[in-house]
Amino acid sequence: QVTLKESGPALVKPTETLTLTCTVSGFSLNSIRMGVSWIRQPPGKALEWLAHIFSNDEISSSPFLKSRLSISKGTSKSQVVLSLTNVHPVDSGTYFCARTTRMHDILTGGYHSYDVDFWGPGTTVTVSS
Amino acid sequence: QSALTQPPSASGTPGQRVSISCSGGSSNIGSQTVNWFQQLPGMAPRLLIYNNNDRPSGVPDRFTGSKSGTSASLAISGLQSDDEANYYCATWDDSLNIMLFGGGTKLTVL
Numbered sequence: 001q002v003t004l005k006e007s008g009p010a011l012v013k014p015t016e017t018l019t020l021t022c023t024v025s026g027f028s029l030n031s032i033r034m035g036v037s038w039i040r041q042p043p044g045k046a047l048e049w050l051a052h053i054f055s056n057d058e059i060s061s062s063p064f065l066k067s068r069l070s071i072s073k074g075t076s077k078s079q080v081v082l083s084l085t086n087v088h089p090v091d092s093g094t095y096f097c098a099r100t101t102r103m104h105d106i107l108t109g110g111y112h113s114y115d116v117d118f119w120g121p122g123t124t125v126t127v128s129s
Numbered sequence: 130q131s132a133l134t135q136p137p138s139a140s141g142t143p144g145q146r147v148s149i150s151c152s153g154g155s156s157n158i159g160s161q162t163v164n165w166f167q168q169l170p171g172m173a174p175r176l177l178i179y180n181n182n183d184r185p186s187g188v189p190d191r192f193t194g195s196k197s198g199t200s201a202s203l204a205i206s207g208l209q210s211d212d213e214a215n216y217y218c219a220t221w222d223d224s225l226n227i228m229l230f231g232g233g234t235k236l237t238v239l
Contacts, residue, residue, distance in 0.1 A: 037228065047166075047174065047217055049228040060226050096173055100228075102221075113162045113180060114221040114228060119173040 002026035004036070004097050004120035012127050018084040021074060022097030022120060029077060030055050036080040037100045037116055038071065042093040052100050053080055087127045094122040132157065133218055133231035140237040146206040149234045151218030152199065157229055159199040161221045165192075168215045168233075177216075178203060205236075213238045 008020035020038070027034055035054035041047050051061035051071040061069050068085045084091060097120045103113040134152040141147040151163065165178035176185055178194035181201065193204045201220075205212055218231040 039228075039230075046233045047168075047219075047230040049219075049230055052228070060228075062227055063225065112160075112221070115162070115164055115176070115179040116166075116219065116228070117176050117179065117185065119175070122173050 002099060002118045004099060004118060006095060006097050006120045006123040008095075008123055008125065010124060010126065012087050012125060013129050014088055014127055015086055018082075018087050018091065018125060018127075020082045020095055020097075020123065020125075022080045022082070023076070024078050024080070024097075024099070027099060028055075029073060029080070032056070032104065033101050035100045035102070037098050038080075038082045038095065039098060039116075040091075040093050040095045041122075042090070045093070047096075051082065054100075054102070089127045092125060092127045094124050096120055096122045132222065132225075132229050133220065135216075135218060135231035135234045137232065138235050138237065140239055141205075141208045142239045143208055143210065145208045146204060147208060147236065148205075149203045149216050149218075149236070151201045151203070151231050153201075153220065153229070154199050156224035157199075157220045157222040158196065158201055160223055163194065163196055163201040164219045165194055165201075165203045166217045166219065167212075168217065170214070174217065208238055210238050212236060 037052040038050040053071045070083045074081045098116045099118040101115045102111045162180045166174035168174040181196040182194040215233045
């Protein structure tokens with residue numbers, strides 16, 4: 001059974017760094033096809049993809065947040081950590097981690113068919129002094 | 130930030146069929162597969178459709194996805210009251226190297 005769960009502070013002060021952990025079970029972060037994405041949702045607004053990391057430590061992240069965002073695997077083999085520096089009130093919202101799978105094209109060496117198939121319940125973060 | 134365009138709202142009566150569109154471009158929908166998600170109030174999104182038109186186990190066949198060129202659609206037939214939710218499309222963008230989500234469509238069952 002695939003599960004993901006987000007953890008981290010519920011309240012962060014402006015200019016501080018937000019660090020969130022996603023703990024996964026039921027699949028391996030070492031699997032070549034599998035990775036973890038972070039996605040957030042401000043209150044009443046749409047989903048916003050932030051970043052993902054795959055088994056080969058390949059990382060992609062939103063260009064809108066790139067300078068403030070980092071994603072990495074945790075010390076535990078079943079954890080992925082997201083850090084967002086210099087947070088502002090607009091960074092408030094629910095943060096989700098989700099399993100992401102993709103297919104490898106042997107001919108081109110590229111990837112395709114990205115699927116975000118299992119989601120954690122989300123963790124709500126408020127940025128306020 | 131949404132580079133995928135969805136109508137902000139849709140509606141239908143119980144039993145009806147409704148369709149939600151998702152418009153993108155050649156570097157995203159035009160060259161990658163599309164996911165559709167259902168998000169009930171206060172809940173995490175749930176994958177409804179992957180690979181443009183495949184359903185994960187447990188998703189009723191009332192939900193169907195399709196793709197043509199740079200647009201995709203989600204159709205819901207036999208509309209039920211508990212289908213009332215927000216629906217999002219998503220896909221990878223080859224040029225930007227990011228995952229894109231649509232702005233979401235709020236479905237109301239009248």
